[in-house]
Amino acid sequence: MRRLPPLAAVRVFEAAARHENFTAAAAELGMTQAAVSYQIRLLEERLGLALFRRDKRRVVLTEAGRRAASPVSRAFDAIDGAFAQLRAEDEGMLALSTSQTFANTWLVWRLGSFQMAHPEMAVRLLVDDALVDFATDDVDVAIRAGLGPWPGLDADLLVPIDFTPMCSPDFLARHGGRLEPADLLRLPMISPHDPWWPWWLSEAGVAVPDGPIRPGIRMDSQANEGTAALAGQGIAMLTPFFWRNNLAAGKLVRPFDQLSTRGYAYWLVAPEHRRNVPKIKRFREWLLAEVRRDLAESEA
Template sequence: MNPFLPLLALRAFAETGRHGSLKKAADAMGVTAGAISQQIKQLEDRLGVMLFTRTRYGVRLTPAGEKAHPALVLAFDQIARSLDVLETVNARPALTVSTEPSFAASWLVPRLGRFTARHPEIEIRVEATSQLADLQRDRVDIAIRHGLGRYPGLVSERLMTPALLPVAAPALLRNGPAINNPADCLAYPLLQDSARADWRMWFQAAGVAGDGQAERGPSFDDDFLLVRAAIAGQGIALVRDLYATEEIALGRLALALDTPWPTDFAYYAVTHPQTAARKTVQQFIGWLKAEASGECLSD
């Protein structure tokens, strides 16, 4: 066999098998799906082996493809990590942090200057996205995730457990019916999270049946939008306290009822085990934990 390695075709094979989709593989490599298909065909012609079969949901590895794919993916991941090492030899220390836009805008970014003042030598890059970072392969050092903390194969450290607060614009509450108990909130429009679950669970915890009313109202996929809708007087929102505290202090929001509801979900700093050992990562996570607990770090 020709000793020349068709690296582009092999990468197309690795990414297509990883994603089970020509389009997703193309997105990962920054080319077209047609180019991916062509590279795979050339590789199959060269090897004399079919690597994929088409299904109604995308493509699936053949038995021959399944044998070669895991080792090839591992090899490309190792190449990517080696490239990262080479790029950092003479580079300024940098950390890429991925988190949801609402957390970045409302909590992380306003505090980031304090970390930079303490560690001006470390460059922080914030990726604010609703897409879940893949710490096995994306160039992300730390992901701040909101969940239960169970992330197999990764290292997670708890930062904070927010509580949900029922909040609304002061004028809306001033001009509307009095709210003395959770059931009184049903007299107002309810602003919903994307799953329409928070209000329903809040009412259940308070012993209020709701009769389906708990799931009515406009929904928003991002907490920042939920807060903005509440500030605009569109209804009452259940939002995490870390997003509402400043708005309440500024008078843009008011508590509809002083009944914070603790949730099972918390914020975690999540890293790959190899990344977790880096000093810069430990410094940033230590700073995150101190900020979350309201402590001041000393040198």
């Protein structure tokens, strides 16, 4: 078991010994000169030795103080070096958590540009629809869907979530080429259990029967639902922002103009006390700029 004196007092001694000046040590440590004197006295009482000799307006290390000063200073250098390495390692890696939909339909297509702009930083992308717990998970920032905000988290709004039915052109052609909202009740739906379906249908003026609308393919994310729609397997309820490239290329079509929303959005979140960590700040600035540009293009 180590028999260490109070580390706060040792830290004050190291600074005071290096400067041989209590005023300079106080300025370095953000303390008052009286507080420095108190910590030195506390340490001397603990050791039973004088570490400084007080001469009128200056202090001078005693022989005992001089013998202790050098190894103590080296020890603090070693501690500083150990934590500096940890800080460098932490600054060199950004751990980001997001959902399958946001990752697969948007983020992974653009993340390389952030890496190119910041080659000194590695990005570890964790794709999981479960909400990250910043207290226990090794994650710096997360992109999550919800109503927001969340207590203890700094949140930046990214993309409002709206939704409308989409399908492939071939699917639409196989079912007459033109649809009315009520026709959806008889067509193959992708993820008919999704609560967006009755919401959108009700807003479109369709009387929705109680219970599940109909059997159908059940997917676990919008990313997979959109892929199934691209393959002509049915009609899916999708967010146009994520599929605008497929819409522009004619791989997907929107049979209806109506867009619905339930107030949800995608947000960039991080613990409030880490908002201004440099790597998080750099990623936030890049992400918000990318999203703003894509939203402007989608509205043009």
